[in-house]
Amino acid sequence: MRTIAHVAVNVFKESVRDKVLYSLVAFATLLIAVSYLIGQLTAGQDVKIIKDLGLAAIATFGLLIAVFIGIGLVWKEVERRSIYGLLSKPIRRHEFILGKYAGLALTLFVNMAMMTVAFYVVLAYMNTQFPAEARSVWPASATDPRMLLAIALIFLELLLVTAIALFFSTFSSPFLSAALTFGLWVVGHFNADLRNFESVVETRTAAHLARALYYVLPNFAAFDVKAQVVHALPVPSAYVATTAAYGIAYIALLLTGAVVIFARRDFK
Amino acid sequence: MKWRMALLCVFLFGAVVGLQALHEQRGGPLVRPVSNLLYVRSPEVMSRMALSYDALLADLYWIRAVQHYGGTRLSVEPDRQYDLLYPLLDLTTSLDPRFNVAYLFGSIFLSEMPPGGPGRPDLAIALLEKGLRAQPARWEFAQAIGFVQYWWRQDYQQAALWFRRASELPQAPDWMAPLAATTLAQGGNRQSSRLLWLHIARTAEVDWYRNEARRRLQQLDAMDQLDLLQRAVDAFRGRQGMAPSSWADLREAGYLRGTPADPTGTPYRLQSGAVMLDPRSRLNPLPVEPPRLR
Numbered sequence: 001m002r003t004i005a006h007v008a009v010n011v012f013k014e015s016v017r018d019k020v021l022y023s024l025v026a027f028a029t030l031l032i033a034v035s036y037l038i039g040q041l042t043a044g045q046d047v048k049i050i051k052d053l054g055l056a057a058i059a060t061f062g063l064l065i066a067v068f069i070g071i072g073l074v075w076k077e078v079e080r081r082s083i084y085g086l087l088s089k090p091i092r093r094h095e096f097i098l099g100k101y102a103g104l105a106l107t108l109f110v111n112m113a114m115m116t117v118a119f120y121v122v123l124a125y126m127n128t129q130f131p132a133e134a135r136s137v138w139p140a141s142a143t144d145p146r147m148l149l150a151i152a153l154i155f156l157e158l159l160l161v162t163a164i165a166l167f168f169s170t171f172s173s174p175f176l177s178a179a180l181t182f183g184l185w186v187v188g189h190f191n192a193d194l195r196n197f198e199s200v201v202e203t204r205t206a207a208h209l210a211r212a213l214y215y216v217l218p219n220f221a222a223f224d225v226k227a228q229v230v231h232a233l234p235v236p237s238a239y240v241a242t243t244a245a246y247g248i249a250y251i252a253l254l255l256t257g258a259v260v261i262f263a264r265r266d267f268k
Numbered sequence: 269m270k271w272r273m274a275l276l277c278v279f280l281f282g283a284v285v286g287l288q289a290l291h292e293q294r295g296g297p298l299v300r301p302v303s304n305l306l307y308v309r310s311p312e313v314m315s316r317m318a319l320s321y322d323a324l325l326a327d328l329y330w331i332r333a334v335q336h337y338g339g340t341r342l343s344v345e346p347d348r349q350y351d352l353l354y355p356l357l358d359l360t361t362s363l364d365p366r367f368n369v370a371y372l373f374g375s376i377f378l379s380e381m382p383p384g385g386p387g388r389p390d391l392a393i394a395l396l397e398k399g400l401r402a403q404p405a406r407w408e409f410a411q412a413i414g415f416v417q418y419w420w421r422q423d424y425q426q427a428a429l430w431f432r433r434a435s436e437l438p439q440a441p442d443w444m445a446p447l448a449a450t451t452l453a454q455g456g457n458r459q460s461s462r463l464l465w466l467h468i469a470r471t472a473e474v475d476w477y478r479n480e481a482r483r484r485l486q487q488l489d490a491m492d493q494l495d496l497l498q499r500a501v502d503a504f505r506g507r508q509g510m511a512p513s514s515w516a517d518l519r520e521a522g523y524l525r526g527t528p529a530d531p532t533g534t535p536y537r538l539q540s541g542a543v544m545l546d547p548r549s550r551l552n553p554l555p556v557e558p559p560r561l562r
Binding site for chain 2: 041045048049052053055056059134186189190193220221223224226227230231233
């Protein structure tokens with residue numbers, strides 16, 4: 001466990017050295033600029049738009065970090081040939097993989113926590129710009145704590161993306177890993193369509209294949225409750241628990257796969 | 269070497285700024301042959317392409333709809349068209365079916381008669397009915413359909429029906445049922461119009477709509493004042509045998525004490541015995557009333 005923690009801390013330090021946290025500056029600048037401009041561009045709904053934009057920006061910045069750092073986690077060590085030095089130390093291969101994953105998860109967590117703080121600061125400022133009469137008709141307050149639920153599910157979604165990127169990076173090139181990870185992320189949002197595919201195709205084989213893909217491919221749409229929290233609609237706790245369990249199970253599956261592939265890899 | 273590079277940078281920066289200024293002086297970018305273009309019109313396709321960014325895309329389409337409406341309304345083009353307004357609102361509400369302001373404001377934008385809008389109350393009703401399908405318990409949408417029927421179509425039977433339907437929905441305000449009854453009994457009456465706008469002015473969620481309601485109330489006041497002034501002009505003509513040539517004639521005859529002005533402070537105009545709003549008044553154009561009430 002200590003070895004995993006050591007590797008994880010090193011991944012985090014490396015991402016800080018690689019200026020990954022600069023994305024926070026971009027995020028804060030984007031939100032502040034939009035909150036200033038939005039009143040000039042739209043008729044009402046300023047706070048809703050800031051909420052939508054903030055949640056989407058947290059998801060996008062996180063996705064880019066998860067994919068572009070995730071695909072290089074193993075590949076970089078192999079490319080630099082530092083993997084030989086690492087594996088000659090008392091680090092078992094599964095500890096290496098799990099440490100790398102935990103390090104990127106820590107980077108994502110710190111990044112998202114700071115973006116969330118910036119997001120709430122901007123919303124708290126927006127809250128002061130409207131009279132109580134206008135605020136009374138909003139479906140939820142500007143600094144509604146329920147948005148943390150959407151952010152938590154985005155974090156879980158990004159952990160799944162990271163696991164996919166890490167899985168591919170154990171056996172393929174960075175370009176291919178990025179393409180496959182993005183491809184799965186996109187397809188994962190069409191999951192509901194795969195379920196209903198049988199109503200538009202005539203052959204039973206195609207319908208069964210679509211049904212099988214529906215169960216096998218990651219369902220990223222399940223993690224998206226942004227619209228619900230922005231409109232203050234209920235998100236049942238059973239739904240959150242099922243989605244969280246699904247995400248954790250899928251991550252465990254991918255990490256196991258990554259560990260198995262990496263353990264069999266020959267670096268001679 | 270360092271100084272030379274710094275000087276080169278300053279020179280190049282100056283050249284960039286200077287050329288941009290020259291570009292602007294010569295009229296800026298070339299006019300694009302097609303300015304209004306919507307690449308994806310199908311809400312179904314856009315909903316799928318949005319992935320998990322549907323709410324954000326809805327916001328962008330909403331901003332684009334507001335900009336399209338405002339830009340076209342302020343345009344000086346004689347053949348200005350609001351042809352993208354409904355597709356943009358349709359996309360907005362398909363991407364985020366709970367975007368309530370898009371339904372409510374969208375219906376106002378769509379109903380407004382040319383040149384202030386496309387004059388399409390049918391599309392306004394279609395948009396609101398779409399809202400009711402997405403959220404069947406929203407009394408505001410039913411009230412808004414009643415309003416479009418009342419104000420733009422002058423179909424008081426339908427308006428009363430929709431106000432009644434709104435009054436039966438959960439959380440509908442107490443004044444909705446009396447409004448339905450008043451509309452049915454005295455539809456088209458200026459007083460019932462005033463009642464409707466007064467409620468909107470009191471309850472509107474955003475400044476723009478509240479101000480629009482106040483402007484409509486001022487229009488109704490102006491219409492009352494115009495009727496009074498016209499009666500004074502007609503009385504003058506009856507007694508003097510000729511129409512007054514100016515407000516001074518009416519003042520001297522004791523019909524008026526000053527120069528009458530509309531609720532925005534712009535003086536009324538008297539022309540060939542007819543009293544009217546000054547063309548510069550921001551209350552123009554006044555709503556058209558049914559002939560039976562004139």
